[in-house]
Amino acid sequence: MELMDKLTVLADSAKYDVSCVSSGSSRKNTPGGIGSGAAAGICHTFTGDGRCVSLLKILMSNCCMYDCAYCVNRVSNDVPRASFTPEEVAAVTINFYRRNYIEGLFLSSAVVRSPDHTMEMILKAVSMLREQYRFNGYIHIKAIPGADAVLIEKAGRYVDRMSVNIELPTNDSLKLLAPQKKKEAILGPMGFIKERIHETNDYKNRFKSTPSFVPAGQSTQMIIGATPDPDVKILRLSEGLYKRFGMRRVFYSAYVPVSNHPALPRTVRPPLLREHRIYQADWLLRFYGFKADELLDDKHCNFDTQLDPKCDWALRNLHTFPVEINKADYLLLLRVPGIGVRSAQRIINARRIQKLDFADIKKLGVVLKRARFFITCKGKYIDRLEASEDFIRMNLLAGRERLPALDTGYTQLSFLPPEPSPFKQLGAPTAEDMAASVTGEL
Amino acid sequence: MLIYVYDGSFEGILTSVFEAFSRREVPDAILPEDGLQQELFASYSHIQTDPAKSDRVYTSIWKNISDDALKNVYHTFLSEDPDAATLIYRYLKLGWKMGSKVDMFLSNDTVFRIMEINRRLGFEVHRLKGFVRFRQVGEGIYYSSISPDNNVVELLAPHFAERLSDQKWIIHDVRREIAALYNLKQWIVSEFSAGEIPDATDEEKLYSKLWKRFFTTLEIPSRSNPKLQRQLLPRRYWEHLTEKW
Numbered sequence: 020m021e022l023m024d025k026l027t028v029l030a031d032s033a034k035y036d037v038s039c040v041s042s043g044s045s046r047k048n049t050p051g052g053i054g055s056g057a058a059a060g061i062c063h064t065f066t067g068d069g070r071c072v073s074l075l076k077i078l079m080s081n082c083c084m085y086d087c088a089y090c091v092n093r094v095s096n097d098v099p100r101a102s103f104t105p106e107e108v109a110a111v112t113i114n115f116y117r118r119n120y121i122e123g124l125f126l127s128s129a130v131v132r133s134p135d136h137t138m139e140m141i142l143k144a145v146s147m148l149r150e151q152y153r154f155n156g157y158i159h160i161k162a163i164p165g166a167d168a169v170l171i172e173k174a175g176r177y178v179d180r181m182s183v184n185i186e187l188p189t190n191d192s193l194k195l196l197a198p199q200k201k202k203e204a205i206l207g208p209m210g211f212i213k214e215r216i217h218e219t220n221d222y223k224n225r226f227k228s229t230p231s232f233v234p235a236g237q238s239t240q241m242i243i244g245a246t247p248d249p250d251v252k253i254l255r256l257s258e259g260l261y262k263r264f265g266m267r268r269v270f271y272s273a274y275v276p277v278s279n280h281p282a283l284p285r286t287v288r289p290p291l292l293r294e295h296r297i298y299q300a301d302w303l304l305r306f307y308g309f310k311a312d313e314l315l316d317d318k319h320c321n322f323d324t325q326l327d328p329k330c331d332w333a334l335r336n337l338h339t340f341p342v343e344i345n346k347a348d349y350l351l352l353l354r355v356p357g358i359g360v361r362s363a364q365r366i367i368n369a370r371r372i373q374k375l376d377f378a379d380i381k382k383l384g385v386v387l388k389r390a391r392f393f394i395t396c397k398g399k400y401i402d403r404l405e406a407s408e409d410f411i412r413m414n415l416l417a418g419r420e421r422l423p424a425l426d427t428g429y430t431q432l433s434f435l436p437p438e439p440s441p442f443k444q445l446g447a448p449t450a451e452d453m454a455a456s457v458t459g460e461l
Numbered sequence: 462m463l464i465y466v467y468d469g470s471f472e473g474i475l476t477s478v479f480e481a482f483s484r485r486e487v488p489d490a491i492l493p494e495d496g497l498q499q500e501l502f503a504s505y506s507h508i509q510t511d512p513a514k515s516d517r518v519y520t521s522i523w524k525n526i527s528d529d530a531l532k533n534v535y536h537t538f539l540s541e542d543p544d545a546a547t548l549i550y551r552y553l554k555l556g557w558k559m560g561s562k563v564d565m566f567l568s569n570d571t572v573f574r575i576m577e578i579n580r581r582l583g584f585e586v587h588r589l590k591g592f593v594r595f596r597q598v599g600e601g602i603y604y605s606s607i608s609p610d611n612n613v614v615e616l617l618a619p620h621f622a623e624r625l626s627d628q629k630w631i632i633h634d635v636r637r638e639i640a641a642l643y644n645l646k647q648w649i650v651s652e653f654s655a656g657e658i659p660d661a662t663d664e665e666k667l668y669s670k671l672w673k674r675f676f677t678t679l680e681i682p683s684r685s686n687p688k689l690q691r692q693l694l695p696r697r698y699w700e701h702l703t704e705k706w
Contacts, residue, residue: 026671030678048623055624063591064704066680069689073591114668117603117628118595120703275683288683369567379568
């Protein structure tokens with residue numbers, strides 16, 4: 020098989036993995052070596068669906084022995100199969116890197132023969148890059164659930180990030196769609212990686228020469244909308260993963276229909292808006308000091324599709340508002356819809372010099388369209404406003420076409436040819452929304 | 462209206478600032494000679510660039526304001542914003558009054574604009590760290606062309622000098638006809654115009670093809686969102702991207 024065909028097949032199989040992050044590691048170049056890490060991460064290009072490409076994201080092989088219903092590479096699916104050799108992976112990575120196409124490598128694999136065999140292949144490619152080519156760029160690999168701890172430990176010394184995908188939010192869903200995978204087999208390596216990272220950090224404090232272990236931490240991914248789990252379960256799981264396993268990131272991927280398995284929903288298009296809301300909430304957990312239980316509870320178990328999670332929370336907690344811009348502390352400012360991390364920090368700095376007014380905070384980047392209902396400057400509201408939920412909700416939604424209710428995938432059949440809708444369909448999040456999910460500013 | 466005219470160099474700006482203070486004048490604008498449009502009711506004063514004077518201002522910025530202020534001022538100059546010199550003058554004037562706290566005074570228009578310009582420039586540098594595309598031209602020499610909004614080659618060079626330290630490379634700013642050149646030991650910025658660029662080697666053809674294929678394969682058609690792509694990867698950068706040819 021030609022290299023070109025292999026790359027096509029194996030990149031195609033890998034593209035449903037969301038993570039393409041190259042941040043968190045500031046690995047330095049070595050004399051005579053090539054490459055370095057950039058702590059902030061660098062995006063090298065963006066595909067037509069607006070996703071960032073920063074790593075050469077490929078599978079070692081897509082000849083999988085498992086049969087998970089949601090996955091393109093399941094053994095029962097009729098797709099072209101291919102495998103890279105470690106030499107090919109290394110050569111392509113280095114040559115792409117020299118041309119600044121990529122920031123590094125993201126190597127994953129379907130499970131070939133056995134988890135151990137697969138992990139060995141990955142380890143071989145990674146060690147070749149680091150030892151033979153003296154490559155110091157970013158490397159992210161998958162830890163294959165069920166692989167021997169020694170192999171994971173060895174690989175962890177070479178790479179910047181390791182991840183184990185949790186795939187589905189509950190054990191029941193896992194049983195339904197991926198009967199060969201066990202929750203324990205997934206959480207096992209996660210716990211192992213976490214302990215090793217802790218241990219390494221501990222040693223690092225005492226011995227400077229401690230070899231690094233997964234310096235950019237671990238991440239995981241789950242699929243949204245392939246099972247009927249509500250948002251609250253997903254969010255609680257994420258919170259647990261951040262707390263218990265020290266995850267750097269939990270990624271969510273809207274389920275893209277790739278098979279006709281009877282247990283899977285028949286969606287027409289991926290639930291992008293739901294994915295987007297969950298990402299927004301994820302940011303609230305990580306950077307805004309929110310807890311999962313504040314955002315959702317068992318009564319209110321899915322996100323409002325029309326309002327972002329922060330507005331939604333604010334409307335249910337009107338007693339915390341208004342917030343005085345010139346006095347409120349940082350964490351409280353962050354809770355105001357329309358104020359993000361950057362504008363909150365700017366407010367904190369700017370008000371040391373001068374008391375701020377609405378004109379000033381607008382300049383600092385506060386989105387007054389949302390924030391105006393929740394803040395006062397020098398003790399005054401911007402305008403005559405009513406502090407009632409209905410009034411605020413109506414105003415927040417005004418001027419915006421109503422978003423459709425959650426996409427069920429069903430459409431009404433019609434006898435007549437479809438008429439163009441008078442309302443623009445807003446099924447997919449707007450560019451602005453998507454950008455917000457990348458930069459984390461709501 | 463009093464307008465100072467300088468020669469377009471960074472030293473020229475600093476000399477103008479020096480002159481404004483020593484002559485006890487408050488110029489309404491400081492403009493570069495290039496593209497100057499004479500106004501009827503304005504008096505013009507041409508400032509002769511003087512290294513001794515600009516050095517004094519330079520030292521005073523980091524001594525009496527802050528290192529950050531010096532960086533802000535220099536980056537504002539690199540941004541080639543039409544108001545750059547005037548803004549720098551006003552910013553420094555405020556800076557010498559307030560000290561290092563000046564950068565917090567975001568409700569002030571001048572400070573805010575300086576910060577905006579710096580943010581935009583920093584963002585472009587960051588973007589280009591990803592968007593620069595090298596191609597191999599001859600034995601072990603890699604060439605790349607860019608046409609950025611701000612004059613950023615000298616800010617890009619250190620990044621690539623560390624990262625790609627074992628290959629010779631050229632980052633050519635086509636718009637300004639300057640380039641950063643690296644010879645395995647150090648990098649310099651000099652005037653540059655690319656003559657004939659030799660045909661791509663076989664290896665180069667193979668990898669650029671592989672990359673293009675990889676790029677197109679990655680897209681998930683059911684998530685297609687070209688507007689978002691253009692927002693994150695604006696059209697003006699496409700001209701130099703291998704995958705967009």
